[in-house]
Amino acid sequence: MSTHPPPAPPGAPEKAYEPVFVGSALERLQQLYPKYPTKQALLLPALWIIQEARGWISPQNMAEVGQVLGLTPAYVKGVVTFYTMYYRHPMGRHVIQVCTTSPCHLSGCSDVVEALLQHTGCGELGTTSPDGRFTVVEVECLGACGFATPILIGDDFIEAVTPERVPAILERYP
Amino acid sequence: MGYPHPIHASETVVLSRHFGDEAARDYAGAVERGTYKALKQALAMTPEAVIEEVKASGLRGRGGAGFPTGLKWSFMPKGDGKPHYLVCNADESEPGTFKDREIMRWTPHALIEGCAIAAYAIGAETCYVYIRGEFTEPLAIMERAVADAYANGVLGEAAMGNGPRIDMVIHRGAGAYICGEETAMMNSIEGKRGNPRIKPPFPAQAGLFGQPTTINNVETLAAVPHILNRGAAWYKGLCLGNPKSTGTKLFSVCGHVMKPGNYEITMGFPMKDLIHDLAGGMRPGRTLKAVIPGGSSVPIMNQEEAESALCDYEGIVEQGSMLGSAGFIVMDDSADMVYEIYRLAKFYAHESCAQCTQCREGTAWTTKILERILTGKGRGEDYGLLADLADNMTGKTICVLSDSCAAPVVSGIQKFRHEFEAYLSGAKVLAHV
Numbered sequence: 001m002s003t004h005p006p007p008a009p010p011g012a013p014e015k016a017y018e019p020v021f022v023g024s025a026l027e028r029l030q031q032l033y034p035k036y037p038t039k040q041a042l043l044l045p046a047l048w049i050i051q052e053a054r055g056w057i058s059p060q061n062m063a064e065v066g067q068v069l070g071l072t073p074a075y076v077k078g079v080v081t082f083y084t085m086y087y088r089h090p091m092g093r094h095v096i097q098v099c100t101t102s103p104c105h106l107s108g109c110s111d112v113v114e115a116l117l118q119h120t121g122c123g124e125l126g127t128t129s130p131d132g133r134f135t136v137v138e139v140e141c142l143g144a145c146g147f148a149t150p151i152l153i154g155d156d157f158i159e160a161v162t163p164e165r166v167p168a169i170l171e172r173y174p
Numbered sequence: 175m176g177y178p179h180p181i182h183a184s185e186t187v188v189l190s191r192h193f194g195d196e197a198a199r200d201y202a203g204a205v206e207r208g209t210y211k212a213l214k215q216a217l218a219m220t221p222e223a224v225i226e227e228v229k230a231s232g233l234r235g236r237g238g239a240g241f242p243t244g245l246k247w248s249f250m251p252k253g254d255g256k257p258h259y260l261v262c263n264a265d266e267s268e269p270g271t272f273k274d275r276e277i278m279r280w281t282p283h284a285l286i287e288g289c290a291i292a293a294y295a296i297g298a299e300t301c302y303v304y305i306r307g308e309f310t311e312p313l314a315i316m317e318r319a320v321a322d323a324y325a326n327g328v329l330g331e332a333a334m335g336n337g338p339r340i341d342m343v344i345h346r347g348a349g350a351y352i353c354g355e356e357t358a359m360m361n362s363i364e365g366k367r368g369n370p371r372i373k374p375p376f377p378a379q380a381g382l383f384g385q386p387t388t389i390n391n392v393e394t395l396a397a398v399p400h401i402l403n404r405g406a407a408w409y410k411g412l413c414l415g416n417p418k419s420t421g422t423k424l425f426s427v428c429g430h431v432m433k434p435g436n437y438e439i440t441m442g443f444p445m446k447d448l449i450h451d452l453a454g455g456m457r458p459g460r461t462l463k464a465v466i467p468g469g470s471s472v473p474i475m476n477q478e479e480a481e482s483a484l485c486d487y488e489g490i491v492e493q494g495s496m497l498g499s500a501g502f503i504v505m506d507d508s509a510d511m512v513y514e515i516y517r518l519a520k521f522y523a524h525e526s527c528a529q530c531t532q533c534r535e536g537t538a539w540t541t542k543i544l545e546r547i548l549t550g551k552g553r554g555e556d557y558g559l560l561a562d563l564a565d566n567m568t569g570k571t572i573c574v575l576s577d578s579c580a581a582p583v584v585s586g587i588q589k590f591r592h593e594f595e596a597y598l599s600g601a602k603v604l605a606h607v
Contacts, residue, residue, distance in 0.1 A: 035343045037257070037383050043365035044348055069365075082367040082527075085307045085349035097308070101269045102470060102517045103428045103503050140351060140521050141269040142308050145428035145501065146435045147178075155310040 017060050020050050021068050029068070039069045043079055047086055056087040084139070092128040092135035094173040096120065097152040098161075101141040107148030108162075113138065115163035116151070119170055133173070179435050182452045186412065188400050188422045189393065190438040193280045199315065201322040204283035210328060212399035216291045217337040224295040228398060230406035232413075232420035237263055237354075237391030238468065238499045240487045243398075249378035250296040250386050259382040260293045260301040261363070261389040264316075265347055265354040267306055268469030269521060271501030273424035273436050274392035278305070278312035281396065282319035286342065288395030290333055291402065293340050296388050301340065304359050306347045317344050351525035355573045356389040357381075358527065369529045370573035391499075393424060415442020419486030423500055427453040430460065430506040441486040448485060449504060460506035464590070468498020470518050471578030473585035474511075494585070511590040512597055515582055516544035516607065522579035533576035536567040540583055547594065550603035557587060557594070 032045050050061045062076040080086045100109050120134035128135040144150040147159035181187055192198035198207055216224050229244025266274040277285055289301045305313050320342050323329045333340040345363055347353050353362045357371035360382045381387025401409045410420045419441040428434045432454030456462055465480040473495040483493040490497045523537035540563055543556050564580035596602040
């Protein structure tokens, strides 16, 4: 149930790095250049492009984006580690973020968390299901407290989730 | 309106008139309902006259601090030849607050109009709208609305056809509560870690990219077109309490109420009616225990305080708390105050940017001490320890995140000490938190 990839066996050939910023991804980034007075300001948008393409942001990705924007890999890592939505290891096909901050706690989010962990097979928060389908993470306030409990599956924001609704919601994410 | 509920007779709907109305969302629907008339009017005025009008309305920042909006705009230097920036703060992350989200979801063009008016008033060519990364739906809606505004000549080289250049960029956050702090937000847009900056220099002198910058909350900017359309005197007249608090405001009510949602009321409206009437009151058989009115970053109010407060900046201060972002977390007699305070402390510990020692250590230790109290390992001296930590966390850091953590802890111990006693005496204990 580890979220980290297994280490490569000793002596295995290193896979060549495939850059993200080629073709349409590079074009998308270049289209953003005129919107900001510095290249550095493109870092957050560029990291989003990487995550959309790869599902997470690897050290090699960090080095690549640093090269594209004229920043050191260490600087990029410093920024990546600051923001919780940038993932630094592979995640399940569908990442489920469930809010557990006070308003949702008052409204019964603990039961929603329980149901999510059970029906995804993740077992505990922060882990990926054995089939690689889901990762369930706990997040702080999703800003939809009047519609407790909100969850995010990928980019889908789902309001008023109850334990009873969980199985039907999960079915939509094969 | 109390979206998703129908408009309540006691509401004064200005910002929320079109919440829930699909047809009002797109460009044509918005224009049909009067959007962009105020921008046209503003562009025919001098920037100074726009600022004077907003000053006269009494509009104050809706993000939490309540600073007079017109005055903030007037701090921007004039004729300095530097690029000026407007930043729209849409990083709504304060627990209990979910009003800006509805403004962006239902009336994106009203927000664009407010941004464009503000940009004109402060001489900004570019407005960055910083939307929190988790707000996928508002992000998509705002992206689309900005593209439509460009396509229809509202934004771009000549705003509304004959105005100055006004550009708008949607910038997606990536999950950091602290980026709602204005200087942290500027760092985040610049591609940096979202650490708050030491002030001075204030943003109006040296802000985003080192240039004069104004940062306003979504709700503040969305109110501006209405002020221009209907006049400062009309807006100033919307007041039921202290004359320093004017206009309408969206109050997000959540937690233990029958009808959680956003309610737009005139400043000075009684909190008792907001909770017990508009928001539907408590669940059957339950009674009100506590309200945290400002989002979570303010002192907790007990039942008496909440039921006698007026909903405006001064009215809530009179009852020992603050209006903040007006996200009401309502708790009934079933709530475990020690646990809820612990959960809030955990929130702040997670969201501390870790730049200042008092905050990094203070939020973490506050959480740990509350955790040990909950699990039966609390000690008598923990009250003193928590108070000491809170003292070190208040007024001693670059931003107010640690103050925000201390506020519910100190007020919680003061007002609900018997609940802490139950844990410390061993009468109550949780197996784990």
